[in-house]
Amino acid sequence: VHLRRAHLATVPVLGALLTATCAHALGQPPQLLVVSSAPGVVVKWNTGSGIPGAVYVSESGAPERLFARGPRGSQSAPWVLPERRYRFRLYGEVRAKQLLITVTIGKKAVTKRPPVPDLNPPRTGHIVNAILAYVPYLVLATFTALLVWHMAERRRASRG
Amino acid sequence: VLKHLPAIASAFAVIALILGLSSVLSADPRPLALQPSPDAQEYADAADQLAHGHGYVTRIYGEPQPPRYPPGFSIALAPLAEVGAYPANVQRGAKAFAALYVIAVVIAAWSLGGPISALIAAGVVAVSPFARQAGGLVMSDALVATLAVLILPLLRTPTRSGTALAGAIAGFMSVIRLNAIAAVAGLIAAFRGRRKWMAVIWSLPPIAGLALLQWATFGSPFTTGYTYWHVSQHSFGLSYLLKTPPRGDGPYIFADRLHGHLANWTCPCPLGGSQAKLPNIAFYPFLLLGGFWIFAPPLFTLPGLLAACRQWHDPASRFVLTTVALSVVTFVFYFYQGARFMAAPAALLIVLSSATIARSIERWLHRHLAHS
Numbered sequence: 001v002h003l004r005r006a007h008l009a010t011v012p013v014l015g016a017l018l019t020a021t022c023a024h025a026l027g028q029p030p031q032l033l034v035v036s037s038a039p040g041v042v043v044k045w046n047t048g049s050g051i052p053g054a055v056y057v058s059e060s061g062a063p064e065r066l067f068a069r070g071p072r073g074s075q076s077a078p079w080v081l082p083e084r085r086y087r088f089r090l091y092g093e094v095r096a097k098q099l100l101i102t103v104t105i106g107k108k109a110v111t112k113r114p115p116v117p118d119l120n121p122p123r124t125g126h127i128v129n130a131i132l133a134y135v136p137y138l139v140l141a142t143f144t145a146l147l148v149w150h151m152a153e154r155r156r157a158s159r160g
Numbered sequence: 161v162l163k164h165l166p167a168i169a170s171a172f173a174v175i176a177l178i179l180g181l182s183s184v185l186s187a188d189p190r191p192l193a194l195q196p197s198p199d200a201q202e203y204a205d206a207a208d209q210l211a212h213g214h215g216y217v218t219r220i221y222g223e224p225q226p227p228r229y230p231p232g233f234s235i236a237l238a239p240l241a242e243v244g245a246y247p248a249n250v251q252r253g254a255k256a257f258a259a260l261y262v263i264a265v266v267i268a269a270w271s272l273g274g275p276i277s278a279l280i281a282a283g284v285v286a287v288s289p290f291a292r293q294a295g296g297l298v299m300s301d302a303l304v305a306t307l308a309v310l311i312l313p314l315l316r317t318p319t320r321s322g323t324a325l326a327g328a329i330a331g332f333m334s335v336i337r338l339n340a341i342a343a344v345a346g347l348i349a350a351f352r353g354r355r356k357w358m359a360v361i362w363s364l365p366p367i368a369g370l371a372l373l374q375w376a377t378f379g380s381p382f383t384t385g386y387t388y389w390h391v392s393q394h395s396f397g398l399s400y401l402l403k404t405p406p407r408g409d410g411p412y413i414f415a416d417r418l419h420g421h422l423a424n425w426t427c428p429c430p431l432g433g434s435q436a437k438l439p440n441i442a443f444y445p446f447l448l449l450g451g452f453w454i455f456a457p458p459l460f461t462l463p464g465l466l467a468a469c470r471q472w473h474d475p476a477s478r479f480v481l482t483t484v485a486l487s488v489v490t491f492v493f494y495f496y497q498g499a500r501f502m503a504a505p506a507a508l509l510i511v512l513s514s515a516t517i518a519r520s521i522e523r524w525l526h527r528h529l530a531h532s
Contacts, residue, residue, distance in 0.1 A: 057431070059410075059431040059432065060412065061194070061412075062410075062412045062431075062432070065431070079428070079429070079430040079431060081405070081430060083407065086431075121223065121224065121225045121226065122226055122377050122378050122379070122388070123215070123217070123224065123226075123377070124215045124216070124373070124376045124377055125376070128215060128373075128376050129213055129214060129215035130213060132210060132213075132215050132216055132373075133210060133211070133212075133213040133238075135210075135235055135238075135369075136210065136211075136235045136236070136238040136239050137239065139235055139236075139332065139366075140239065142328065143325075143328065143329075143332075146321060146324055146325040146328055147325065149321040149324075149325075150314070150317075150319065150321035150322050150325050152321075153319040153320070153321045153322070154317060154319065154322075157317075157319065
């Protein structure tokens with residue numbers, strides 16, 4: 001009897017989970033809006049189906065930090081600078097953290113790739129390139145020779 | 161106790177050195193694509209290109225382009241780029257330079273202040289995050305700092321070879337990072353008479369080599385990779401002195417061990433905390449004094465700085481003060497802020513402070529143990 005009651009008790013929990021999952025599957029798509037607001041921006045989010053969610057932010061590729069939590073909401077970020085790149089991510093939190101949507105803002109998002117190279121970039125000739133291949137060893141040899149000379153001089157000085 | 165003190169201090173210094181080295185060598189290398197861009201990728205690729213006889217270039221969309229940075233660090237990495245698979249070979253090389261930094265600081269501190277000084281320096285480097293974080297990155301900062309501190313023992317030995325070596329090191333530092341020419345100025349301040357000119361002459365070949373390379377690449381010895389890539393229209397300016405929040409690394413390359421807590425009074429702060437907030441004029445002095453614990457614990461460098469000011473007659477003090485002052489003066493007017501720019505000045509101050517503190521400890525021990 002006790003076992004059956006325990007089983008029955010899990011029904012509402014499973015039902016809630018099923019409802020949340022179905023609502024998420026059938027409900028509105030998740031939304032994450034970043035709206036300009038001097039100073040900084042305002043971030044608005046909605047997981048779409050009332051499931052718990054969290055917004056994380058990462059600046060210029062740095063690790064993500066928690067920005068806000070809740071199924072929906074709006075929060076200002078006055079510290080956002082126009083010349084930097086920020087990536088906001090909305091996660092659903094039914095059981096495990098599930099990525100719902102990503103928004104990247106800032107000037108650097110546009111110029112993420114390196115600048116388009118010059119069609120005729122300046123280059124050194126083959127002879128210079130061949131010499132350059134030996135430069136690391138020349139530097140190493142010079143420092144070694146100077147070090148040996150220095151050790152010899154110190155030894156002579158200590159004997160004297 | 162006094163008789164055995166050097167032996168005990170030496171033993172502990174070696175233990176601290178091993179701990180510091182193991183911390184660096186065990187650092188996980190960050191994947192090259194996730195390292196500071198484009199610095200790390202360019203250093204690594206240019207080293208690989210140099211080693212394979214393609215000249216000092218870096219590939220962008222497969223097309224060889226002149227890198228924006230001076231070639232010194234890639235030259236130092238190139239012999240290592242010939243062994244093993246790229247980029248792991250270059251990353252191993254960068255880690256070896258970070259380990260060399262730990263060894264160099266301990267050797268310099270020993271040379272200036274004996275085994276107790278070496279013990280203090282080894283402990284400071286082992287507990288500070290710089291060396292370990294540098295071990296995971298292909299960045300030139302640890303190598304510049306290593307070379308800077310290796311100059312210090314050479315100032316103590318008045319030999320021609322020592323002067324020549326110091327000059328050559330300072331010259332090579334300048335082709336790793338252009339502002340490291342402050343070390344050449346430091347040597348001019350440190351040496352007197354003929355030794356001064358000898359150091360300058362030995363520092364010139366690397367600088368002349370850089371000018372020749374730039375001439376061969378861009379058609380002018382004064383055009384750098386920065387100019388070619390239009391890194392900044394106004395690299396230096398008065399407005400950068402007080403600009404807050406500045407444009408810079410923040411805590412994302414070298415992070416404060418204390419997470420910026422000692423400067424939290426400046427907040428509200430942008431993302432990155434107080435390390436991303438302070439203007440250049442406050443940031444660099446605060447950093448060098450350990451306010452951001454990256455190179456040394458808070459206030460650790462102060463005794464060295466004060467001792468250097470008092471002992472201007474000492475060549476090492478003149479070298480350190482000139483290099484530190486010129487580095488700070490250069491970077492407070494620079495458009496970009498980074499704790500890593502202070503790696504060499506901070507390392508010099510760590511060595512000087514260790515020697516100063518060691519001398520005080522020895523004096524105190526002699527006085528008290530002699531009385532008892």
